Structures are given as structure tokens and as C-alpha cells.
Amino acid sequence: MPENTTDLPPFVRSWAQLYAIVIGCLVLEMLLFYGLMRWLS
Amino acid sequence: MSVLDWVVLTVTLAGIILYGILRSRGSRSMDDYLLAGQSLPWYHVGLSVMATQASAITFLSTPGQGFADGMRFVQFYFGLPLAMVVLSVTFVPIFHRLKVFTAYEFLEDRFDARVRTLTAGLFLLQRGLSTGLSIYAPAIILSTILGWNIYLTNLLMGGIVLIYTVTGGTKAISHTHLQQMVIITLAMGIAGYLTVKLLPEGIGFVDALHVAGKAGRVNLIDLKFDPNSRYNIWSGLIGGFFLQLSYFGTDQSQVGRYLTGETIGQSRLGLLMNGLLKVPMQFLILLVGVLVFVFYQFNPSPTFFNKQETDRLKASPYARQYQLAEIKHQNLTTQRQKAVIDMQAALKTDDEAAQNVASNTLHETDDALKTVKADVAKLIKQNNPAADTNDVNYIFLRFVLDYLPHGLIGLLIAVIFIASMGSIASAYNSLASTTVVDVYKRLINSKCSDTQYVAISRWSTIGWGIFCIVVAQFANQLGSMIEAVNILGSLFYGVILGVFVVAFYVKSIGGGATFWAAIIAEVLVVASWYFDLTAFLWLNVIGCLLVVGIAWILQRTIYR
Known part of the structure; x- marks a missing residue:
């Protein structure tokens, strides 16, 4: 099975960058959840 | 349920079965039947992985959890995106490059045939029994609430999925998963929207959130480190990470899904899609439960939902x-x-x-x-x-039956069936592929033609289907069996993960040390459970650590 960067979404340059986006989204979600909880409590 | 509900339920289920059969015609080789010809794009892989994990209980229990305990359960999934990254870096390229059908084939390449057979055997025992439970758990709730016969509901839950799983194999499963996820998302979205509409005049979505917040139901993040608290950010990130890594990395029902990717990149993208969407998805399902909670703040609620x-x-x-x-x-x-x-x-x-x-x-x-x-x-x-x-599992369905319009009731009952079918189909397929590839082909007859192996895979799927339905029927008669099956899962899962951890991360340890470490660890785990030394959930961690520790000692003493 070939592994190449053509599988990457157009706005991403490397797999490492995509992994960083996934982890970054998780951090962002946690911050949003925290903010939502504080706002509504 | 009205006639309209029955029509919606029947048409939805029949549509999925027919679609699965039609889209998978021509699966004649092993590669086609077990891995969908390794031809699927990332979104197929991603949705298939998500549909396999989301069982019927996800859509019955999670809204109930939001109602009763608030949204803190979402933290349980924080480790999942991290596990998806580790899998994409380590597991996916190795499985793809070795062109394996099952995760256990890799173990023979890394260690020897003994380790492969032992791990495959442990998987078959655990997955076979837990799939029986996956059939029984939603069936008992549906049969209780709707007054259906439990044996017939078990048969329906476990039987209809066999139709397209046997004929179409993995291709049918992946195609139906895509359709199933669309229907589930649509139905849950409508249910959430209508719940807000059912609130009293002048109470909108934001007002509902405020009420939920003031009632302590928007408890999304708990920063306190407390080993006794089941859901906090730390147990979610650390415990959740190990749990998801073992589930997605060593359970063939998931490995079989992402091996269908056309390339390593497509498999990776599918897993990363799951990493991006899983937390928001769980958040939204919990939110539906919280909205149901708000609805009952303005309306009389049952004392007990069952x-x-x-x-x-x-x-x-x-x-x-x-x-x-x-x-x-x-x-x-x-x-x-x-x-x-x-x-x-x-x-x-x-x-x-x-x-x-x-x-x-x-x-x-x-x-x-x-x-x-x-x-x-x-x-x-x-x-x-x-x-x-x-009664947590009964809350959402009770609300649906009492307050949502006919037609949507049928669609939401179909969602429960569909979610169940999604995970059961993957389980049947993984049991059949492990039986044929790791047991029959490896130990009994390695000289069959591809067509013969596909035929054996079909019969194996039927056999496992019957086994799982029988387990479900017994679970109905013996209440304690539910706990027994959960304990059985914990008895084996940690040891299997331990073997894979050694395989991937401790290159200096060989097959002999790992095989005996797995045997000794399994005996010790069973003894820990038998003498009641710890709560059974901890057996997962103990099993994994014991395999790694004992294998390391054996490698440095007897096998040096």
C-alpha cells in the first residue's frame, strides 16, 4: 500500500501538521466546554 | 407504535438490507470479502469506524446519562483523538505494509505462530460473548418498553444483520455504515429540535441551556484529580487513551474497518476523522438528554422510567x-x-x-x-x-414514545436497530475473518482456493451469528450472565493489549518470552478476579502491565 502525501487534505502540508490539527481541535473543544460550563453555571 | 411507525421502521430496515446487498455484489475473493478489496475512501473508513463503536446502547443510554448525570460523560472520550494519532503513526502503516487480514497475523510476523493463535483465541472468546450481550442489551429495553417478545427481539436484532453480512461481507458492512450514520444523525437532530419545540412558550434553546446549567447538568469539565470519580478530565485523557488504544488497535472489529482504506493515507484520514468528530458527536447526544431533562423541569416526569x-x-x-x-x-x-x-x-x-x-x-x-x-x-x-x-437506559425511549410524533417514533426505533446492526455486523465479520485467517487457514487447511475461503468465511459468519444469538437468549434467562460477560472481557482485554504493546514498543523481547508472559499474566489476572483482589475494570491495566513486565524478565533470564 503506497503511503504518500497526496492523501492529505489540500490545506495541510504534512501528516505531522494534520496530527497537530487533531490535537489542537481537542484542546479547543476542552476550552470551549470549560467556557460554556462557566457561562451557564 | 402506530401503523405509520411500523411502516417507517420496516422501510428503513429493509432499505438498509437491500442497499447492503446491492452495493456489495461480486465479492468473490478473500480480499474483497474481508477487506472490501482495500478500495474504500477515507470518509467510508471514518464513518465505518464510528458506526462500529456506536452501538444501540449509545443512543439509548447516553441521552439518559445526560438527563440523570449531566454532560460530564463527554470527558470519557478526550483520550480518543490522542489514540487515533498514535494508531495513525504506528499501527496503520505496519498493518498495511504487511498486507494482513487480521491484527493477529502481524503477531506471527513479529513473534511466532503460538502468540498469534493464543491472542486470536482470546479475542474470539471475548468478542463472541460480548456480541451476544450487544444483541441482548438493546433487545431487553425494546421488548420491555414496547411489549415485544424478548426471544423474537433477540432473533431480529442478531438475525437481520446476518442477511447482508453473509452475502456482502466487509463491503456491504462499510456501505451500510455510511447510510446508517446519515439516518442516525438526521433522526437524532430532529429529536433534539423537537424537544426544544416542546418547551413552554418563550423558552428557547439558550434559555434551556441556562436552566440546565443552573441545575448542574452542563458539568462538562472536572479538573479535580480524583481516582474515585469515574469521569474527570484526567481519567478521560489518560484512562480513555489506553482504553481506546486497546479497542482500536487490537480488536479486529475495528482493525478490520480501517484496513479497508485504499492507501495508508486513506486509513489514517478515516481514523483522524473519527478523532475529530467523536467528541462533538458524544456532546450532541448528551445535549439531547440534557434537553429532555429541561423538558421534564416544566412537565411532570415519571417516578421511574421503566x-x-x-x-x-x-x-x-x-x-x-x-x-x-x-x-x-x-x-x-x-x-x-x-x-x-x-x-x-x-x-x-x-x-x-x-x-x-x-x-x-x-x-x-x-x-x-x-x-x-x-x-x-x-x-x-x-x-x-x-x-x-x-432506569437510565429507559429515559430517552420513554420520552420518545410519550411526546414525539408518530413516524419519528418509528424512525428512532429504527435508529436503535440500525446502531445495533452497525456494531454487530462488524463483530460478526471480525469473528469470521479471525476464525478463517488465524485458525482455519493457519492451522487446519492452507491449500484452499480463494473462492473456497470466501465460502468458509460465509459459513463462519452464519455460525458466529447463531452463537451470538444463543448467548443473547441465555443472557435473558440468567441475569448474572451480563456481569459474567463483562468480567470475561476484562479478563482477556488487558493481556491482548499487553502482547501488542510488547510487539510494537519493546523490540528486544521475542515470541517465547511473550507467549509465556501472556499465559502467566492470564493465570494471574484470573486469580486476581477469583480471589476478588481488585475491581474487575482494573484487570485491563493489570493484564497489560503484567505481560510487559513478565516478558521483559523472561527475556532477560530464560530467553537471553
């Missing part, structure tokens, strides 16, 4: 005590209704003092209602010792 048990209580010697509990419950719900209206008014006028008073009353009534419910649960247990006193 109506069959309360009906039994009404006809029992405990009827008078139950009646008193119901009166107490009604008074409390009236008190709660007043508090929530006061709260709404205080929120509109931005009166913080009045908000705090109303919030305290809301918490107090909530606690008092929980006490009444616990008393009713005690009565139920006294009346029927075999009764399930946890």
Missing part, C-alpha cells in the same frame, strides 16, 4: 408504599416547576440573588426526587429481586 416495573409494583403488596412515593414525587415536581419558572424570570431580569435562590431550590428538589426514586427502586427490588433498578 413502566413495566412500576406496573408490576402497582399490582403487588407494595402498591400502597408506591402510591405514597408517587404523591411525594408529584409534590416535588410541582415545586420544581415553580422553581424553574422563578429561575427563568430571574434570568430574564438578570437578578442574580433570585437566580441563586431558584438554583438552590432546583438542586434541593432534584436531590429529593433522587431519594424518592431510590426508595421506589428499593420497592421494585423487594417485589422482584431480578428487576433492573437502573
Whole structure:
């Protein structure tokens, strides 16, 4: 099975960058959840 | 259920079965039948992985969890995106490059045939029994609420999925997963929208969120490190990471899904899509439960959501005590209704003092209602010792049947079937592929043609389907078997993960040390359980650490 960067979404340059986006989204979600909880409590 | 509901349910299920059969015609080789010809794009892989993990219980229990315990359960999934990254870096390229059909084939390449056979055997035992439970768990809820025969519901749950799993194999499963996820998302979205619409005049979505927040249901993040608290950010990130890594990395029902990717990149993208979407998806399902909670703040709620048990209580010697509990419950719900209206008014006028008073009353009534419910649960247990006193799984379905329009009820019952079919189909397929690839082809007959192996895979799928349905039928008769199957899972999962951890990360350890370490660890794990040394969930961690530790010692002493 070939592994190449053509599988990457157009706005991403490397797999490492995509992994960083996934982890970054998780951090962002946690911050949003925290903010939502504080706002509504 | 009305005629319209039956029509919607039948048409939806028949549509999925037909679609699965039509889209998978021509699966004649092993590669086609077990891995969909490794031809699927990332979104197919991603949705298939998600549909396999989301069982019927996800859509029955999670909204109930949001209702009863708030949204803190979402933290359980925080480790999943991290596990997806580790899998994409380590597991996916290795499995793809070795062109394996099952995760256990890799173990022979890394160690030897003994380790492969042992791990495959442990998987078959665990997955076979737990799939029986996956059939039984939603079937018992549907049969209780809708008055269906449990044996027939078990047969339907486990049987209809066999039609397209046997004929179409992995290709059928992946194609139906895509369709299933679309229907599930649509139906849950409509259910959430209608729940907001059912709220009293002048109460919108944001108002509902405020009420939920003040009632302590938007408890999304708990930063406190407490080993006794089941859901906090640390148990989610650390415990969740290990749990998801073992599930997605070593369980063939998931490995078989992402091996269908056209390239390593497509498999990776599918897993990363799951990493991006899983937390928001769980958040939204919990949110539906929280909205149902808000709805019941303005409307009378049942004392206990499992109506069959309360009906039994009404006809029992405990009827008078139950009646008193119901009166107490009604008074409390009236008190709660007043508090929530006061709260709404205080929120509109931005009166913080009045908000705090109303919030305290809301918490107090909530606690008092929980006490009444616990008393009713005690009565139920006294009346029927075999009764399930946890009604969390019944909350959402009870709400759907009592308040949502006909047609949508049929669609939501179909969602429960569909979700169940999604995970059961993957389980049947993984059991068949492991049986054929790791047992039959490896140990019994390696000289069959591709067509013969596909035929054996089909028969193996049928055989496992029958086995799992039989397990489900026994689970119905023996209540304690549910716990027994969960314990059995914990007895084997940690050891399997330990073997894979050694395979991937401790290159200096060979097959002999790993094989005997797995055997010794399994004996010790079983002994820990037998002598009741620890809660069974911890056996997963103990099993994994024991395999790694013992294998390391054996490699440095006997196998050096």
C-alpha cells in the first residue's frame, strides 16, 4: 500500500501538521466546554 | 407504535438490507470479502469506524446519562483523538505494509505462530460473548418498553444483520455504515429540535441551556484529580487513551474497518476523522438528554422510567408504599416547576440573588426526587429481586414514545436497530475473518482456493451469528450472565493489549518470552478476579502491565 502525501487534505502540508490539527481541535473543544460550563453555571 | 411507525421502521430496515446487498455484489475473493478489496475512501473508513463503536446502547443510554448525570460523560472520550494519532503513526502503516487480514497475523510476523493463535483465541472468546450481550442489551429495553417478545427481539436484532453480512461481507458492512450514520444523525437532530419545540412558550434553546446549567447538568469539565470519580478530565485523557488504544488497535472489529482504506493515507484520514468528530458527536447526544431533562423541569416526569416495573409494583403488596412515593414525587415536581419558572424570570431580569435562590431550590428538589426514586427502586427490588433498578437506559425511549410524533417514533426505533446492526455486523465479520485467517487457514487447511475461503468465511459468519444469538437468549434467562460477560472481557482485554504493546514498543523481547508472559499474566489476572483482589475494570491495566513486565524478565533470564 503506497503511503504518500497526496492523501492529505489540500490545506495541510504534512501528516505531522494534520496530527497537530487533531490535537489542537481537542484542546479547543476542552476550552470551549470549560467556557460554556462557566457561562451557564 | 402506530401503523405509520411500523411502516417507517420496516422501510428503513429493509432499505438498509437491500442497499447492503446491492452495493456489495461480486465479492468473490478473500480480499474483497474481508477487506472490501482495500478500495474504500477515507470518509467510508471514518464513518465505518464510528458506526462500529456506536452501538444501540449509545443512543439509548447516553441521552439518559445526560438527563440523570449531566454532560460530564463527554470527558470519557478526550483520550480518543490522542489514540487515533498514535494508531495513525504506528499501527496503520505496519498493518498495511504487511498486507494482513487480521491484527493477529502481524503477531506471527513479529513473534511466532503460538502468540498469534493464543491472542486470536482470546479475542474470539471475548468478542463472541460480548456480541451476544450487544444483541441482548438493546433487545431487553425494546421488548420491555414496547411489549415485544424478548426471544423474537433477540432473533431480529442478531438475525437481520446476518442477511447482508453473509452475502456482502466487509463491503456491504462499510456501505451500510455510511447510510446508517446519515439516518442516525438526521433522526437524532430532529429529536433534539423537537424537544426544544416542546418547551413552554418563550423558552428557547439558550434559555434551556441556562436552566440546565443552573441545575448542574452542563458539568462538562472536572479538573479535580480524583481516582474515585469515574469521569474527570484526567481519567478521560489518560484512562480513555489506553482504553481506546486497546479497542482500536487490537480488536479486529475495528482493525478490520480501517484496513479497508485504499492507501495508508486513506486509513489514517478515516481514523483522524473519527478523532475529530467523536467528541462533538458524544456532546450532541448528551445535549439531547440534557434537553429532555429541561423538558421534564416544566412537565411532570415519571417516578421511574421503566413502566413495566412500576406496573408490576402497582399490582403487588407494595402498591400502597408506591402510591405514597408517587404523591411525594408529584409534590416535588410541582415545586420544581415553580422553581424553574422563578429561575427563568430571574434570568430574564438578570437578578442574580433570585437566580441563586431558584438554583438552590432546583438542586434541593432534584436531590429529593433522587431519594424518592431510590426508595421506589428499593420497592421494585423487594417485589422482584431480578428487576433492573437502573432506569437510565429507559429515559430517552420513554420520552420518545410519550411526546414525539408518530413516524419519528418509528424512525428512532429504527435508529436503535440500525446502531445495533452497525456494531454487530462488524463483530460478526471480525469473528469470521479471525476464525478463517488465524485458525482455519493457519492451522487446519492452507491449500484452499480463494473462492473456497470466501465460502468458509460465509459459513463462519452464519455460525458466529447463531452463537451470538444463543448467548443473547441465555443472557435473558440468567441475569448474572451480563456481569459474567463483562468480567470475561476484562479478563482477556488487558493481556491482548499487553502482547501488542510488547510487539510494537519493546523490540528486544521475542515470541517465547511473550507467549509465556501472556499465559502467566492470564493465570494471574484470573486469580486476581477469583480471589476478588481488585475491581474487575482494573484487570485491563493489570493484564497489560503484567505481560510487559513478565516478558521483559523472561527475556532477560530464560530467553537471553
